[in-house]
Amino acid sequence: MAVDVTVEHKNVMVGGREYTMTTTRYVGLCEYQxxxxxxxxxxxxTCVDFVDVKTGKSQGPGWxxxxxKDVTPDxxxxxxxxxIQIATQAMIDQGIW
Known part of the structure; x- marks a missing residue:
């Protein structure tokens, strides 16, 4: 299965300081450490990191x-x-069945 990755960058003000917030989203079954x-x-x-615009220092990523969760046979x-119940009711409602 493939993992779709999207990255967004946004400048935000936190405590009077400007940071570049990078949000990286991974969608798809994958193993992480x-x-x-x-x-x-x-x-x-999802990984979010804030980098101070003036100093270039990262606040460290948050994951x-x-x-x-595996689906049980039941x-x-x-x-x-x-x-099947919903499809049957839809066909009955439409006069198909």
Whole structure:
């Protein structure tokens, strides 16, 4: 599966100082390294970094993750039952069935 990456840059004022805020978003199943060195399997991740415009010093990146959750066979079966139920009702409502 491919990971889509988008990067946004925006100048913001924080505490009277100007920073360039860089937000990088990763969408797609990927493995990241946590602060403890252990792998993190995530569906999405976002990294935000603030760099002081005058000094060029970074405040350090901040990361957030949407942890991947495997779908159980029971959850998958329930989702399929719900899709069939909705599709059946839609066909009945339209007079097709």
């Amino acid at each position: 946590g602060m403890d060195g252990e792998p993190i399997l995530a569906d999405e991740a 957030s993750y949407t942890i991947h 959850e998958l079966a329930e989702a399929r039952r719900r899709i």
